[in-house]
Amino acid sequence: MKLVYMSVLCILIFSCKNENNEVKLEILNRKLYFNDKYVNNHSSNQSYKNNDDKEKATNILNWKLTNLSDENYLFIIDEDDFFEDPFLGYDYYHIEITDKNNKKRNGGGSDILWSEDNSDNGSMFNCLSYNDSIRKLNYKLKGGKLKDYEMQSDYIKNSFILHPNESKTFKSIISLPILKEVSSKTFASQIVVNSISEGDRFNIVYEWDSIKIKESLQGYQIQELKVNNVKIYNGILRSNKVILKSRK
Numbered sequence: 192m193k194l195v196y197m198s199v200l201c202i203l204i205f206s207c208k209n210e211n212n213e214v215k216l217e218i219l220n221r222k223l224y225f226n227d228k229y230v231n232n233h234s235s236n237q238s239y240k241n242n243d244d245k246e247k248a249t250n251i252l253n254w255k256l257t258n259l260s261d262e263n264y265l266f267i268i269d270e271d272d273f274f275e276d277p278f279l280g281y282d283y284y285h286i287e288i289t290d291k292n293n294k295k296r297n298g299g300g301s302d303i304l305w306s307e308d309n310s311d312n313g314s315m316f317n318c319l320s321y322n323d324s325i326r327k328l329n330y331k332l333k334g335g336k337l338k339d340y341e342m343q344s345d346y347i348k349n350s351f352i353l354h355p356n357e358s359k360t361f362k363s364i365i366s367l368p369i370l371k372e373v374s375s376k377t378f379a380s381q382i383v384v385n386s387i388s389e390g391d392r393f394n395i396v397y398e399w400d401s402i403k404i405k406e407s408l409q410g411y412q413i414q415e416l417k418v419n420n421v422k423i424y425n426g427i428l429r430s431n432k433v434i435l436k437s438r439k
Contacts, residue, residue: 213260214353216397216428219253219360224438225367225387245366247438252363254395254430258353264424265416266399269349273365273395286369287394288387289432296386342407352421367393367435392432401425 226248228240239245252273258264272285288296353359368387401423405413416423 214424214428215257215259216430217255218395218430218433219255220433222434222436223250223367223393225435226438248366250365250367252365255358255360257358258355261355263352263354263421265350265352265421266424267345267350268397270361270363273363285395285397287396289392290388291390342404346408387435389437391435393435394430394432396427396429398427399424
C-alpha cells in the first residue's frame, strides 16, 4: 500500500514539475548596467544630465523564450515592450527590479502632458488619433467588437507560435534607471524606476490569460488555431535574474 502511495506521489510531483517547466523565459545577458548620473530636481520629473550619460544608461537586453513542451503554443510579445512610446508611455508591467533583500523597486505610472498650446504637438496627436479611429472603424467593419480592439491589434501584430523544442530570441532596448523624462517635442513622459543600487537584480515577467485572449478573437481566428492544433499559452513566466552594475 505504501509502495502504491509513493508511486502515485512521484507521478504527481513529476507531472507538476513537467508542467511548470514546459516553457522557459531567460535573459541571456550576464549583467546589465545603470547610470545614476541624472538630475533629480525632487519633482515628478528627472532627466539625464546629457546625451552621453543617457547613452551610458542604455542596454541591449537579449532574451529568449523556449518551448520545452509537446504542445504548439501561441504567445503575444512585443519586442519593444521596454522601449518608451511617446504617446503610450513605458510598459513597466514586464519589468522587475529587486534589491539585495529581494524587495521589489516600485514603478510609477505614465501620462501624457499634451497641450493644445503647442500647435505642432497638437497636430501630431490629432493625426495619431485620427489614424487610430480609422483602424477601429475598419476593425468593426470586419466583424470585430470595439471592446476587443486593443487585444485583437496586439494579437495580429505580435503573436507567434512556438512548436515543441523551438525557441525565439529577442533584442530589446532599455535604459536604467528608467526616468520620467519629458520630451520637448511631444510633452510625453514615461515611468519612474529610479534609486537603483549596485547589486540590484533585474528580471522580466510575462503573463498570458488564454481565456481573455480567446474571448477577443473572431471565429475564423479560433478555427484557425484549432485546425493547426495550436494552444494559447496560459500562465505567468519569470526570467532568471541578472545583476545590475553601475556604469562609470
